Amino acid sequence: MKIREIMTRNVQIVEPEKSIRDVAQLMEQIDSGALLVHEGDRLVGMITDRDIAIRAIAKGLGGDTPVRRVMTPNVRYCFDDEDVQHVASNMADIHLRRLPVMNRAKRLVGMVSLGNLASCNDPQLSNTVLHGVAQAH
Numbered sequence: 001m002k003i004r005e006i007m008t009r010n011v012q013i014v015e016p017e018k019s020i021r022d023v024a025q026l027m028e029q030i031d032s033g034a035l036l037v038h039e040g041d042r043l044v045g046m047i048t049d050r051d052i053a054i055r056a057i058a059k060g061l062g063g064d065t066p067v068r069r070v071m072t073p074n075v076r077y078c079f080d081d082e083d084v085q086h087v088a089s090n091m092a093d094i095h096l097r098r099l100p101v102m103n104r105a106k107r108l109v110g111m112v113s114l115g116n117l118a119s120c121n122d123p124q125l126s127n128t129v130l131h132g133v134a135q136a137h
Helices: 020-030 049-059 084-093 114-118 123-134
Strands: 034-039 042-048 098-102 108-113
Touching (some): 020 034
16 A cells, blocks of 8 residues: 555645744644645645644743744655555654655655554554654654
8 A cells, every 4th residue: 555545635834934823723723733834845844733832832932933943844754655564664763653745756745644544454554653653762
């Protein structure tokens, strides 16, 4: 099975100059804990609810702080034609709960998360990913 068969396709993106307040409100609206950050046609980062809590609020930064200041840059990704088991093993090895999905032209086409992998109903796949992600890093 390929990642394109299980990934989430309609991925919300934000610009790096958007405020963390706006991003937090969008996260609430779409019930998501992570958004991809795009500048032009390039993926430049990811912002999570944890980034906002730890890198902004805990350090006294206000809601008008731009995403760029607290996002995670250099985001890892996978390709839509990769095998699900390979991506699951990779996610476990690098302790990530979600990965952006790119096509071979390096254009964003989706996101794969633990939930997507769990939907495969493959106990071996679920064990691989959950074991790796659940480990302390």
